Amino acid sequence: MKFAVVVFPGSNCDHDAYHAAKHVLGQEAEFVWHKDTDLRGADVVILPGGFSYGDYLRTGAIARYSPVMQAVAAFSATGGPVLGICNGFQVLLEAGLLEGAMLRNARLKFNCEHVHLRVEQTTTPFTARCAPGSVLRIPVAHGEGNYFADPVTLQRLEANGQVIFRYCTAAGEIADAANPNGSLHNIAGICNATRNVVGLMPHPERACETALGSADGLVMFESAIDYVTAGARA
Amino acid sequence: MKVRVFVTLKPSVFDPQGRAIVEALHSMGYGGVGDVRQGKYFELEIDAPSADAASALAAEVADRMLANPVIEGYRLEVEGAR
Numbered sequence: 642m643k644f645a646v647v648v649f650p651g652s653n654c655d656h657d658a659y660h661a662a663k664h665v666l667g668q669e670a671e672f673v674w675h676k677d678t679d680l681r682g683a684d685v686v687i688l689p690g691g692f693s694y695g696d697y698l699r700t701g702a703i704a705r706y707s708p709v710m711q712a713v714a715a716f717s718a719t720g721g722p723v724l725g726i727c728n729g730f731q732v733l734l735e736a737g738l739l740e741g742a743m744l745r746n747a748r749l750k751f752n753c754e755h756v757h758l759r760v761e762q763t764t765t766p767f768t769a770r771c772a773p774g775s776v777l778r779i780p781v782a783h784g785e786g787n788y789f790a791d792p793v794t795l796q797r798l799e800a801n802g803q804v805i806f807r808y809c810t811a812a813g814e815i816a817d818a819a820n821p822n823g824s825l826h827n828i829a830g831i832c833n834a835t836r837n838v839v840g841l842m843p844h845p846e847r848a849c850e851t852a853l854g855s856a857d858g859l860v861m862f863e864s865a866i867d868y869v870t871a872g873a874r875a
Numbered sequence: 876m877k878v879r880v881f882v883t884l885k886p887s888v889f890d891p892q893g894r895a896i897v898e899a900l901h902s903m904g905y906g907g908v909g910d911v912r913q914g915k916y917f918e919l920e921i922d923a924p925s926a927d928a929a930s931a932l933a934a935e936v937a938d939r940m941l942a943n944p945v946i947e948g949y950r951l952e953v954e955g956a957r
Contacts, residue, residue: 698915699943706940735943742945745891789888789946823891 642869643669645683647713647729649704650675654690654726654846661849662687666862675707684869685722685766686713688729690782690844700743700785701731710736722766722865723838727783730830730840739833739840740798741790747823751784755855756821758829758843759809762802765832766868767839767861776813777806777857779843781821786842788824788831798831806830806841876921877954878933882942883914917941926953 644662648655655672663670671681675693680686693704704710710732717723717738725733733739746752755778760771771777790798798804806829810819820827822842830841845858884890890912897911919936923929930953942949 698940702940702943734945740945742943744889744946747889747891749891749895787891791887791945823889 642684642866643671643682644685644687644865645671645673645680646687646689647673647675647709648689649691649693649707649732651693651695652689652691652728654728654844657844658687658689658726658846661846661858661862665849665859666866668866673709675704675709678708678712680709680712680716683716685724685865686716687846688713688723688725688732689846690727690729693728693732696785699735701728701733701735704728704732705736714738717833717838720835720837722868724767724861724865725838725840726844726846727781727786727842730842731785733838733840738838739831740794741788741831743785744787744789744823745785746783746787746821749784751782752786752821753780753782754821755780756829756843757809757811757813757819758806758841759813759815760805761807762805762832764802765805765836765839765864767864768805769867770860770864774813776809776811777845777848777860778811778855779845779848779858780855781843783822783842786822786824788822788828788842790825795825799826801834803832803834803836804828804830805832805839806843876923876926876929878919878921878929879952879954880917880919880933880937880941880949881914881952882917882937882947882949884912884946885948888946915941926955929953
């Protein structure tokens with residue numbers, strides 16, 4: 642199966658995602674330039690982290706109009722699994738493929754550290770292999786990861802089980818002290834209504850080898866491989 | 876025709892940058908500054924036959940790109956318009 646990693650001008654975690662898919666997991670992987678208009682027959686699309694367009698205007702605000710995003714929208718509309726990591730999550734929010742928006746971190750700090758995430762839902766292509774409620778240790782690196790949605794939207798996301806990851810303590814407790822950026826409800830990642838598009842601020846691709854301090858991110862890639870090889874896509 | 880676009884966070888949205896600025900102002904002794912909300916300002920040079928047309932185009936641009944409707948609102952000023 643094949644992963645496509647979209648490269649925007651200013652993406653800088655594209656190679657990490659490619660490495661995880663291709664070298665750690667032995668899958669096909671291909672970079673797709675943001676001006677491309679097709680996804681080269683990919684089974685899974687990753688929008689990687691970085692600073693697309695230098696974060697000009699708002700994070701992800703310009704990248705979301707890159708030509709490739711029409712192909713990503715069409716791919717997701719037919720049930721194709723899409724994972725947005727960090728800036729990729731911000732691009733998905735700006736594109737309206739996920740709901741909500743990002744604000745500057747509440748304490749204005751660029752947070753670059755390992756955090757703990759609780760897996761809230763396993764009914765997505767990227768969390769199917771996780772144990773429900775399991776805690777993953779994965780790094781974050783962002784200045785604008787303070788998730789915001791209006792109260793009605795937030796309530797709907799919660800009611801539909803679209804909150805996929807929350808920042809938590811090492812023991813899995815949802816606490817303010819474990820929230821690195823002020824995100825509402827400690828939200829670290831969400832999915833769309835059809836559950837095939839997932840965005841998260843932490844970087845699973847940077848946590849796929851124990852030599853890097855954690856291999857807890859691997860499960861998201863393995864889940865996606867299961868999803869595609871099992872033909873689970875609707 | 877020049878159109879000015881002022882983008883501001885919605886009142887219900889917390890502004891960490893504005894908070895940091897007002898806290899710094901207080902530490903500088905400007906206790907009279909109650910609050911600061913940071914926004915963005917754009918000047919668009921628009922080729923349009925009328926102020927209304929320029930305003931309509933600027934609004935479309937603001938809706939689609941300059942402001943994020945989830946967290947922001949905006950106000951337009953068309954230069955020379957009454």
